[in-house]
Amino acid sequence: MTITQIMIFVRVAETLSFTQTAHELHMTQPAVSHAIASIENELDVQLLLRDRKKGVLLTHIGHKVLLQFRMMLQSMEKVQQQVAAEKGLDVGTVTIGAFPSASAYFLPPIIHHIRQHYPNLVFDLREGSTNEVKEWVHTREIEAGIILLPDPQVDVIPLCQDNMVILLPDGHPMQTRDKIAIRDLNQQDMIFCKGGHEVAIMEGFEREQSQLKAQFITHNVSTLVSMVRQGLGMGIVSSLSLSTFPHDLTVKETMPLITREIGIAVPSLPDASPAVQLFIRTAKELFVDVET
Incomplete structure (x- = not known):
């Protein structure tokens, strides 16, 4: 053949x-x-x-x-x-996958930096849910994926820790607080996004023995921001996802922090192509040890 x-x-x-x-x-x-x-x-x-x-x-x-x-x-x-x-x-194609907020946050600066030195490299970019990106890496449909860690089935390179924050509507009584305790959110009307947020949020509430009242569940951050602006509840979302949507609402850290770890996954790091290794080196230079 x-x-x-x-x-x-x-x-x-x-x-x-x-x-x-x-x-x-x-x-x-x-x-x-x-x-x-x-x-x-x-x-x-x-x-x-x-x-x-x-x-x-x-x-x-x-x-x-x-x-x-x-x-x-x-x-x-x-x-x-x-x-x-x-x-x-510098020739070739590198196939990269990422979930939407990671795609918007990480990929543009990484690709911009690489293209300054290697203008002929071609990037085939694919967006999907966090689970879809993991599956694409497992089945080698893509060469590298930005995923939520951990994933014991592949080689991973941690990039950063992403903290969840609270988004408050105008005039909310908690606006004067420096941070918002998870226990104070017990049974409060909350709005959160699917697509990688839900597991970390639910686990964070469980640890504090606080009941998460998901009044609304959205599929994108822009909808969440609009709903909070209309006073339909408090939003809880990752700071990374929120950074890609300009807004004028009040943002507060949670106490204790609710975090998720983001990294690059490849089927095998030693077998990765030169283009993938370049992508990983560039991502580490730009984002490792940088708090989001």
Whole structure:
């Protein structure tokens, strides 16, 4: 089998569509089908199922082969980058995933710094929930992901600690306090976001034996800010997420602090490509030991 055939299989497995793969790779659909058939014939196993109702599905062995093929393609990309580096060139693509607030906070300065020195590197950026990004790293769909720690299944590089803060509407009686005790939030109307906030918040309330009354649960910080501004409750959100949304509301630290740790995850740090290693070095230079 050829690298091109492997690349075609990976794309079909990801899109679950022969038609879409043919369109993306500028091929005919019969050519895509022939590439898949060639791999299946060589391995003497069925990797994909064609179901009239459900469409294209991966078999059990197909899932396992997909993981290995992704590793092969990433190894080829690593070879190309190493050869280019030896020639004094900067080429290649690095695939990075992050949950939305981390994407907005970390990626622009990291990429800006890298592009100043390596303008030809291409970044393929993907956003998803915290669990989705972890899964993408585990299955090698991406080369590196910014995730919530810990994750014992992969190699991780801690970046920073992210504290939860309280967002108060105008005129709220707690505005005069320096910090707000978690126990004083027992049964208070609270608004918080999904997408990586909820676990740390719930655990923080449990430790203080305070009951979290989630009056509203949003899926983005801008909605939370608007709801707090309308006096619908106090917001509790990470300082990192809040930093990407300008506002004029009062922000207070919690007592004790509720924190979550953010870091970079890679399937294997020793096997990471030169571009991924550059991404990690740059992220550490810009963010390690910097409080958010």
